[in-house]
Amino acid sequence: MTQIFDNPADFADEALDGFVAANRGYVARVDGGVVRSTEVPAGQVALVVGGGSGHYPAFAGLVGPGLAAASACGNMFASPAAGQVYRVARAASSGGGVLLSYGNYAGDVLHFGQAQLRLNAEGIETRTVLVTDDIASAPLDQIEKRRGIAGDLTVFKIAGAAAEAGLDLDDVERLAIRTNYRTRSLGVAFDGCTLPGADAPLFSVPAGQMSLGLGIHGEPGISEHPMPTASELAELLVTRLLADKPHDAGSRVVAIVNGLGTVKYDELFLLFGKIEKLLLTAGLTVVEPECGELVTSLDMSGLSLTLLWLDDELEQYWAAPADTPAFRKGSMAPRAARQLAAADAEVTSDVEPPSTAAAELGRRAAAILRQVRDVVVEHEAELGRLDAIAGDGDHGIGMRRGVDAAVAAAEQAAADDGGASAARVLTSAGEAWSERAGGTSGALWGSAVIAAGLSLGNRDSYSGEDAAAVITAFVGAITELGKAEPGDKTMVDALLPFRDTFLTAFDGGASVAEALAAAATVARAAADDTAKLRPLKGRARPLAEKSLGHPDPGAISFALIAARISAHTDSRLAHPEPAQQGVQA
């Protein structure tokens, strides 16, 4: 249970502020994360790591000479937003290009991917190496689908040492890819973890049982076993990892026993001793191992074993010195402090000031967002429970955070002198949504709301055709960015029938309100129907079987929102408000 906070919604931000206060010799705060506070030689490749908060020392604790140049830090267990990754990477870049490296999770892939596009477009050469070490999350022939857990450390360490040694971006990337390919992890949980402010854990393991194959975001394991003895546990972990070794493995391995949050160091050491013996018996040499907390999952009771099969080149960089708040190896000369330029604030504004009519439409757009917020708040707990079945339980809280921020940004824009167009209200709202929510659905909803705003533009009136265009733009943004296909068990399974029903009804002569009502009904039925599907995209994929019989949380939240907007539109048309009262719809 996390107990020390004022407001759970501020937990990640305030914890990061405090971390920086305690480590100013290493790191400085930038919007979206931390960068090294010490000098970096010009032309050095910047290794930028990151992900959700709640995994300390991953990721901010690994920033320093010989390791990462910066860390983009999202909310609890949620990816940093694309804008945050972009700003952190830009602040970290020293002219040698940027290597983004992080665990393979859908939300992170979306946000870091968006940031990479933007960095490259601005001339900062940027590459990505995903960490995919968790053997429980996909079979060996689908290694690119595996998620990243404690193997983050081997990949980051070797890439960071290579950057420190002055290797160029091609070589740093090559070594990171090879390290990832030669790293395997497997974890177990004895009990779940609880998000700050939540009154129950994301999952729990029955007393006397152990869950095999947990993820670091509270995803439950893939199978449950009676609690083994330490010797049996060591045997289980070693046997499974050795069976999954790379084809050109060799005999020198790094072994990492990683505590997930509440397992005592003495217990980790006890287990490590047994693991080392088994590795020696298997004919392996253990090189510079680690035993301790390296990638945690809040207060999860659990641990993992990671093996990295070395070759000569990897061994050289694994053994190289590093000096970060949480990971130190060898010795490094002290570094001078460096000056950091303030990153540009992102401003979105109407190029042309909106007319009175356009500003009124902007206020109506904000009013619709308030409806969206209300329905999300009403269903927050239910969406969280649905996501906890096979995902990470954060869909309710993520949607809530996103929509709260979106409404605040929309209202702020609409309250400006002279107001704001629907385009500006919605683009501000979408950016805030994506920034605050983190996670897959946050990135997709944020981009979709921005796309809707851009489609509406700064205009004095809208027609039914504009409503059709806005729906098409909204859905298009989500399919383009998320690349989910119908049947993958995502919100796309509700979005496409929604769009198609709207367009068919509207083209057939229905009013906007009628077409919306028909589309919202179909979206709800389609969302319920996703219970029959196995997830093929997103965090729920590794637990496809557990998800069968339950609808997709993102499809359900979309259907709820569509129904609320439809009801709102209906009541507005039935009881048109006098122009002056348009604000409080």
Ligand code: ADP
């Ligand atoms: P996260 O998966 O990062 O924890 P959320 O829990 O908020 O984010 O959202 C999960 C929902 O996101 C899923 O139920 C699904 O509807 C949706 N989703 C996941 N991946 C995709 C994708 N590639 N395209 C469209 N929707 C997706």
Ligand code: MG
């Ligand atoms: Mg989730």
